[in-house]
Amino acid sequence: MEEDKMTSRKRATNQRHSSRRSVLKGFLASSTVSWLGSKAFASSSCGDHIVRLGGVVAPRTLNPFASWTAFYPLVYTYDWLVSPEAIEHPDRKGFAKEWSVADDGLTWTFKIWPGMKWSDGQAATARDAAFTYNYLRESVGTPDELSVGYNNTVGFDVVKSIKALDDETLEIVTRVPTRWPLERSALIVPEHVWKDVSYRDARGAYRNVPPLVGTGPMIIADFQQGQFARLMPNPYFRSGSPPTAGMIFSFFNTADSVAQGLKSGSLDYGMGLTVSQWMDLSKDPKIKVGEAPTWQRNYLAFNTLSGKGAGSTKALQDPAFRNAIGHAIDINAIVNRAFRGHAAPGAGAIAPLAADYYTDLGDIMRRFDPAEARRLLDAAGYRDANGDGIREDKDGTKFQLQLITGNESGNLEIPIAAVQLIADWLAQIGIPVSVTQLDPGLLDARTAAPEKGGGGWDLLVTNSWPSMRPAALLQFASSKRIGSANNSYWSNKAFDALLSDIDSTLDLKKRQDLIDRATRLLYTEAPYIILCYPFTLEAHRKDCFEGWGTQSMLSLYGYFPLDRLRPL
Numbered sequence: 304m305e306e307d308k309m310t311s312r313k314r315a316t317n318q319r320h321s322s323r324r325s326v327l328k329g330f331l332a333s334s335t336v337s338w339l340g341s342k343a344f345a346s347s348s349c350g351d352h353i354v355r356l357g358g359v360v361a362p363r364t365l366n367p368f369a370s371w372t373a374f375y376p377l378v379y380t381y382d383w384l385v386s387p388e389a390i391e392h393p394d395r396k397g398f399a400k401e402w403s404v405a406d407d408g409l410t411w412t413f414k415i416w417p418g419m420k421w422s423d424g425q426a427a428t429a430r431d432a433a434f435t436y437n438y439l440r441e442s443v444g445t446p447d448e449l450s451v452g453y454n455n456t457v458g459f460d461v462v463k464s465i466k467a468l469d470d471e472t473l474e475i476v477t478r479v480p481t482r483w484p485l486e487r488s489a490l491i492v493p494e495h496v497w498k499d500v501s502y503r504d505a506r507g508a509y510r511n512v513p514p515l516v517g518t519g520p521m522i523i524a525d526f527q528q529g530q531f532a533r534l535m536p537n538p539y540f541r542s543g544s545p546p547t548a549g550m551i552f553s554f555f556n557t558a559d560s561v562a563q564g565l566k567s568g569s570l571d572y573g574m575g576l577t578v579s580q581w582m583d584l585s586k587d588p589k590i591k592v593g594e595a596p597t598w599q600r601n602y603l604a605f606n607t608l609s610g611k612g613a614g615s616t617k618a619l620q621d622p623a624f625r626n627a628i629g630h631a632i633d634i635n636a637i638v639n640r641a642f643r644g645h646a647a648p649g650a651g652a653i654a655p656l657a658a659d660y661y662t663d664l665g666d667i668m669r670r671f672d673p674a675e676a677r678r679l680l681d682a683a684g685y686r687d688a689n690g691d692g693i694r695e696d697k698d699g700t701k702f703q704l705q706l707i708t709g710n711e712s713g714n715l716e717i718p719i720a721a722v723q724l725i726a727d728w729l730a731q732i733g734i735p736v737s738v739t740q741l742d743p744g745l746l747d748a749r750t751a752a753p754e755k756g757g758g759g760w761d762l763l764v765t766n767s768w769p770s771m772r773p774a775a776l777l778q779f780a781s782s783k784r785i786g787s788a789n790n791s792y793w794s795n796k797a798f799d800a801l802l803s804d805i806d807s808t809l810d811l812k813k814r815q816d817l818i819d820r821a822t823r824l825l826y827t828e829a830p831y832i833i834l835c836y837p838f839t840l841e842a843h844r845k846d847c848f849e850g851w852g853t854q855s856m857l858s859l860y861g862y863f864p865l866d867r868l869r870p871l
Contacts, residue, residue: 612758
């Protein structure tokens with residue numbers, strides 16, 4: 304019987320793929336643009352009206368339940384229930400057109416766009432949103448819980464029920480007053496594509512092969528890992544098919560290729576530029592450069608594990624040791640020398656851009672003071688016993704820490720100069736480090752949960768770009784996210800309790816107090832030292848398309864302006 308079910312499921316999946324391929328062929332046959340061959344890919348897009356984007360990104364799969372790496376380009380194909388930008392920009396709604404909450408703060412009602420369709424022509428309704436959320440929720444506690452990807456199970460403990468009242472009405476009832484239904488980050492997927500995919504496959508083997516089926520303006524038609532994704536206009540997009548002929552997102556290992564593509568005209572837009580590239584491009588009259596603050600935080604993480612996956616010394620598990628290291632790092636020098644001023648100095652876990660939730664830690668802020676760092680290390684028992692310039696831990700072992708560094712896929716690149724500065728400062732206080740630079744794939748493997756082969760390193764310099772929703776801003780220290788978002792492997796019951804309270808609090812002032820307490824606890828325990836909040840450095844060519852954004856040329860959280868970008 305089980306074998307028959309598996310055979311039936313595989314047959315259904317193959318039939319869906321066949322149907323999706325037929326839809327793609329129909330789109331391409333009706334288009335005047337050739338999507339085949341390398342000529343269209345390499346040439347300027349002014350003639351063919353295909354938008355070409357480039358960035359240092361490395362999506363491994365198009366399955367949002369299996370990975371965090373594919374935000375770009377999935378965000379152009381799938382909608383959130385509520386776009387994170389919807390409050391600031393009313394014209395950038397998500398799957399839902401509008402929403403409301405009952406006076407008790409428990410019952411949320413979301414109205415779905417009437418008559419909306421998936422890109423394959425089937426109706427997109429509240430039932431698809433209910434399916435997506437219940438697909439996640441019902442996996443909780445199973446051996447294959449969907450806890451590893453962008454679409455994950457975080458926060459569902461506050462949910463009592465999720466159901467579609469009709470095609471245009473989704474109801475979410477929570478156990479306590481909370482803004483979780485409004486703030487939940489999950490890409491809404493079509494039930495008719497995903498209903499037969501098992502949890503085990505969804506969190507791993509299922510690749511979500513193009514052409515995808517989405518409600519966004521651009522549908523992924525082809526995906527070549529490590530190379531590019533081709534996207535076509537969605538003819539059923541709720542505000543009308545986009546005016547461009549399509550889009551190609553090229554994946555690069557370094558920003559050098561992005562800058563060269565902008566100069567040559569083979570790219571229309573580039574993200575994640577270095578300061579020198581950005582300054583060079585600003586001199587080109589055909590190119591406009593831009594700069595905007597982001598939610599990204601660059602940080603130094605300590606491997607706080609004990610047992611399997613632990614680092615080379617127990618000192619990494621000691622808050623006193625971590626605090627002392629914090630005094631040896633000159634945050635302002637990193638901003639001014641490594642980023643040349645294109646970043647804000649690091650402090651707490653939440654970037655200043657989150658004005659409602661940012662905590663000013665001036666009263667407890669560490670100051671750059673190598674002498675104080677040495678004093679604190681001595682006081683904590685990490686001395687240089689024989690005067691050779693290298694300290695020993697409490698077991699008498701000389702420090703020689705391994706620092707690994709790399710960039711999370713799609714995030715702004717960390718200049719290697721920042722890592723070199725940190726290595727130099729630590730050497731000056733008697734803690735030498737060796738530096739290993741990793742690509743995004745290897746970085747993910749090394750920072751995975753210890754039972755999956757991760758750990759074994761000491762220090763990590765990398766970054767994360769959380770959702771602007773408050774519950775997500777502190778998840779990188781949640782014990783539930785160890786081996787995924789939580790790169791330090793840190794676990795603290797008091798911090799977890801505060802996160803739970805944040806999720807179950809509707810009142811803004813009370814939530815601000817809880818976030819302030821959590822931020823201060825995290826800063827004091829120091830599993831992370833926040834180095835800076837970098838600005839995005841981007842550029843677009845002026846000669847092919849109009850309609851780019853002003854503050855941010857390309858949305859950092861949605862598909863704007865690809866739904867309205869027009870050929871010149």
